[in-house]
Amino acid sequence: MDELPEEEKPGIPAWVVTFADLMSLLMCFFVLLLSFSEIDAQKFKQIAGELSQAFGVQREVPALEIPMGTSPVFDQFSPAPPEPSLVNEVRQSTTEQAPELETLRTTTEVQIQQQLERQMQQTTAKVEQVLDEAIRDGRVQLAEDEHRIVIRIEERGSFPSGSADVTWEFEGLLLDMAEVFADIPGKLTIEGHTDNIPIRSDRFKSNWDLSAVRASSVANVLLESGAVEPQRLVVKGLADTRPRASNDTEDSRALNRRVEIIVDLSGPMAEEEARLRELVESHQGQPLAPDLERQTTPAPNLQW
Known part of the structure; x- marks a missing residue:
């Protein structure tokens, strides 16, 4: 009687042995690489810091950057520069100087400015008192520009048309003004202005000549009084380069024909x-x- 063939018993596939050998060799290879490698601590910290910033990790504030003072009202503090954000944040600013010293300094500045403004108003009032009648007649206008007092003299009643001769009435007004200027410090600038209508005569070749001679005539009257020192005077002829109004009508051209006396108090102030x-x-x-x-x-x- 023939024997039956033996049944094959189930076992591990043959490829598993080869795979296990390969994994063991790879593990040994990486262990050898790790044993030969060196870790750069500084580079590791730099990479870790960049990763933390990229993922929005809040940085730690060193002890040297502790704020000098905090407010009992606002208990949130951010030392970073302000940037647009959807979240409301309260940021504070500190100073090394005592707050009470800043308060005293502010009060002192206010006192000084008030005193300077008071002196400026008193000086303007002196000039206005002398020019009161001329201002009411419309022949003179008075304005205050920062540390300057501008006296604008209209051509009407001051100079004949096309002439630089000072009228008798205007000369008396200038003599009264000279007495006031003697008590007021600062430089006196006399500017002559004309309209844009060209002028050509035996005495004046252009509006430049007319404006300059009119300003010189005013300066001569102030000097004749003996109350104004020549070193304080500056004479300018500006012709039609700085009009007050357009030169389209006769009335507007009359506004441009003027002489301005500017009292500059910036230096004394x-x-x-x-x-x-x-x-x-x-x-x-x-x-x-x-x-x-x-x-x-x-x-x-x-x-x-």
Whole structure:
């Protein structure tokens, strides 16, 4: 009787052995690579920092960057520069100077500016008092521009048409103004202006000549009084380069024919401000309001 063939028993496939050998060799290879490698700590920290910024990780604030002061009202602080954000953030600013010193300095600045404005108003009032009648007649206009007083003299009643001779009435007004200018410091600039209608005569070849001679005539009257020093005067002839109005009509051209006397007080005001600051610094730590009001009399050398 023939024997039956033996049944094949199930087992591990043959390829598994080869795969296991390959994995073992790969693991040994990477272990050897790791044992030969060196870790650069600085480069690792740099890469880690860049990754944390890329993923929005909030940076740690070192102890050296602790804010100098916080507000009891706002307990949120961000040392980063302000950027547009959808989230409302409260950002603070600090200073090394004491807040009370800043408050005193602000009060002092207000006192100084008020004193300078008061002196400027008093000076303008002196000039306005002398020119009161001429201002009401419309022959003279008075304006205040920062630290300058502008006296605008219309041609009507001051100069004959096409002439640079000062009228008798206007000459008397200039003599009264010279007495006021003697008590007011600063440079006096006299500007002559005309319209755009060309002029050509035996005496004046152009509007430049007319405007310059008219300004010189006003300066001569001020000098004849003896109250105004020549070093303070500046004479300019501007012709029709700076019109007040358009030259389309006779009325507008009449507005452009004028002489302007500009009292520049910027220099004396700067000196007075320096004097007031010196006075305030000498009284640090003491009440300034009564002292400043009582001791800020105009300096004698300014003749204010």
